[in-house]
Amino acid sequence: MSDYIKVTTPLTDEVVEKLKIGDTVLITGVIYTGRDAAHKRMVEALDRGEDLPFDVKGQIIYFVGPSPAKPGNPIGSAGPTTSYRMDPYSPRLIALGLKGMIGKGGRAKEVIDACVKHKCVYFGAVGGAGALLAKRVKKAEVIAYDDLGPEAVRRLEVEDFPVIVVNDVRGNDLEKEGVKQYAIK
Amino acid sequence: MRKVNVAQVTETIKNLCIDANYNLPQDVYDALKAGLEKEESPVGRSVLQQIIENADIARREQVPICQDCGLGVVFIEVGQEVYFEGGYIWDAIHEGVRQGYKEGYLRKSTCHPFTRANVGDNTPAIIHYKVVPGDKIHITVAPKGGGSENMSRVMMLKPADGLEGVKEYVYKRVTECGGNPCPPITVGIGVGGTYERSAFLAKKALLRPIGSKNPDPELAAVEEELLERINKIGSGPMGWGGRVTALAVHFEMEPCHIASLPVAVNINCHAARHKSATI
Numbered sequence: 011m012s013d014y015i016k017v018t019t020p021l022t023d024e025v026v027e028k029l030k031i032g033d034t035v036l037i038t039g040v041i042y043t044g045r046d047a048a049h050k051r052m053v054e055a056l057d058r059g060e061d062l063p064f065d066v067k068g069q070i071i072y073f074v075g076p077s078p079a080k081p082g083n084p085i086g087s088a089g090p091t092t093s094y095r096m097d098p099y100s101p102r103l104i105a106l107g108l109k110g111m112i113g114k115g116g117r118a119k120e121v122i123d124a125c126v127k128h129k130c131v132y133f134g135a136v137g138g139a140g141a142l143l144a145k146r147v148k149k150a151e152v153i154a155y156d157d158l159g160p161e162a163v164r165r166l167e168v169e170d171f172p173v174i175v176v177n178d179v180r181g182n183d184l185e186k187e188g189v190k191q192y193a194i195k
Numbered sequence: 196m197r198k199v200n201v202a203q204v205t206e207t208i209k210n211l212c213i214d215a216n217y218n219l220p221q222d223v224y225d226a227l228k229a230g231l232e233k234e235e236s237p238v239g240r241s242v243l244q245q246i247i248e249n250a251d252i253a254r255r256e257q258v259p260i261c262q263d264c265g266l267g268v269v270f271i272e273v274g275q276e277v278y279f280e281g282g283y284i285w286d287a288i289h290e291g292v293r294q295g296y297k298e299g300y301l302r303k304s305t306c307h308p309f310t311r312a313n314v315g316d317n318t319p320a321i322i323h324y325k326v327v328p329g330d331k332i333h334i335t336v337a338p339k340g341g342g343s344e345n346m347s348r349v350m351m352l353k354p355a356d357g358l359e360g361v362k363e364y365v366y367k368r369v370t371e372c373g374g375n376p377c378p379p380i381t382v383g384i385g386v387g388g389t390y391e392r393s394a395f396l397a398k399k400a401l402l403r404p405i406g407s408k409n410p411d412p413e414l415a416a417v418e419e420e421l422l423e424r425i426n427k428i429g430s431g432p433m434g435w436g437g438r439v440t441a442l443a444v445h446f447e448m449e450p451c452h453i454a455s456l457p458v459a460v461n462i463n464c465h466a467a468r469h470k471s472a473t474i
Binding site (some may be wrong): 143190 | 430434
């Protein structure tokens with residue numbers, strides 16, 4: 011990984027506009043975790059006119075449910091979960107100013123369109139590399155929905171967290187382009 | 196009769212849950228290294244390097260390979276000359292999973308289907324129990340993650356669809372999966388039996404060592420043909436483009452009803468975890 015782009019959270023439009031599919035990005039700063047149950051609760055909170063557990067403006071949500079931390083470690087294994095299950099919820103958060111999501115697998119058209127409209131980037135992290143990715147997490151703290159266990163919302167401090175740009179703000183899709191480039195007819 | 200205390204079964208399953216989640220089987224590790232040699236995509240190579248390094252870290256530091264430590268799938272073969280004492284064997288199996296997931300700092304992933312409330316101890320285990328000749332107990336624990344399991348399917352084809360129909364169904368399913376099941380994947384195919392039997396066969400196929408062939412040369416040829424076709428899709432590691440989409444295709448078959456042609460596709464992620472022990 012000789013060519014990479016370093017970014018620091020929170021992200022601005024100027025930063026996300028420069029990112030294009032296939033770019034390797036190292037993220038440093040605060041990111042927030044949320045997966046299936048947390049997304050459902052967050053959108054339900056918005057429906058009731060309540061505040062979210064954190065202001066999503068400029069932030070990155072990491073779709074992850076970590077394993078329990080062993081004594082002495084800030085977090086257990088912490089790789090991405092499959093993103094399509096968050097598709098029904100993501101456009102709502104993107105419209106509120108969310109600038110990035112980290113997961114694995116493809117996204118629905120509605121999400122990709124929202125990324126273009128509101129300037130948000132979908133990053134992929136290597137699924138199943140939970141032990142490796144956990145090493146880039148320096149601090150973890152549950153900030154909401156503690157009863158959800160692994161699905162609780164956590165505030166993570168990460169350093170050089172490795173991701174790749176899968177959907178950029180121009181509507182490009184790494185999965186589609188990748189298959190186009192490597193398919194053998 | 197050989198007397199076995201069920202506490203020994205609990206202890207063995209506990210240890211297997213932890214071992215399977217920390218230590219990737221050598222055949223899977225070797226297949227990933229071989230995949231790195233074959234992969235042409237720079238992104239794909241970077242992904243495979245991270246996967247291999249991740250397995251090294253997990254083994255060295257004794258932490259879970261993946262945060263999704265799966266449901267506890269337990270295959271247990273009990274010799275018919277074994278006499279269990281000290282409790283009910285079914286409870287002992289669940290207890291082994293309960294203890295393993297607690298003591299191993301493994302993620303508990305079982306929940307209520309609708310409220311989504313976490314059960315908290317990763318039970319119930321998924322138990323496949325078989326009585327075999329002899330007085331030994333053979334146990335395999337195969338933790339199964341949700342991402343790849345969600346991509347799996349059972350389909351009742353028409354007998355007229357034949358082997359070609361099965362091959363097309365499997366190819367189409369894998370193509371549609373993209374990066375969701377964490378490629379490079381292992382594809383387990385189960386053909387025959389009833390609806391649920393085909394799914395069991397597909398699951399069992401995932402336990403075979405990577406690169407092993409079905410003893411039936413015709414089925415072995417299908418495994419090879421499908422693996423080659425799948426690796427031409429171009430999906431590659433994590434679905435971000437590349438040559439190594441699957442590490443293996445394993446095909447298991449049994450007779451079926453004259454009216455049916457059941458086919459099950461069970462997909463495993465690259466963290467193809469399973470460990471065995473004999474009591």
